[in-house]
Amino acid sequence: MKIARGFLKPCFIVAGIATVLAAVIGGITSGATAAWAAPAGVALAALGFAGSVWAIALAEKFDLRLTLPMALITYSVKLALVLTLLTIVNSAVPNALLPFAYGIIGGAVAWLATQVVWAYKAKIPYIELDQRS
Template identity: 75%
Template structure:
């Protein structure tokens, strides 16, 4: 799985660029609340995806059959955390909710697009090649 995690660096790099762009767009559209809320949403999405990768890769070391249950568990936990974060932002700074939500969406789209492009270009064998030969 180490080869298959090679997408993390490009995904974080793209997320950083998107966070900067989100901060500028948030500042222009909403003001100071948008300047921090939009990149915070991007960061939440990126950290959520990276957390899933870490959790699935960790459980894969124990038993490959545990990867699907762990992926489903992390998905459920991420949804709860995102809804809790949206509720917290809405409760404390209602003006920041739209840019925060847009940041989450933008971060998810950027991450998934980068990961898909990386996977398309990657040379990953679909079978385990033995080093004994």
């Protein structure tokens, strides 16, 4: 799994760029509220994806069969967390809801696109090879 987690660094780099772009675009289009809400959404998406990777990698250390249940659990927790945060943002700062949601969507698209490009270029063997000296 260590080889398969190599996408984290490029994904975080792209998420950082997307965060800056979200702040600039949000600030230009919708003002100061969007300038913090949109990048917060991007950060939430990036941290959610990274948290899933780390949780699944931890489950794999115990038993490979635990990876699917852990993936489903982390997905459920992330979905509940996002819905809760959207509700909180809507009640606290209603103007920030749309930029925050756009940031989440933009962050997810940026992360997943980077991961797809990385997976396409990666040389991951389909079988485990012995480490011979």
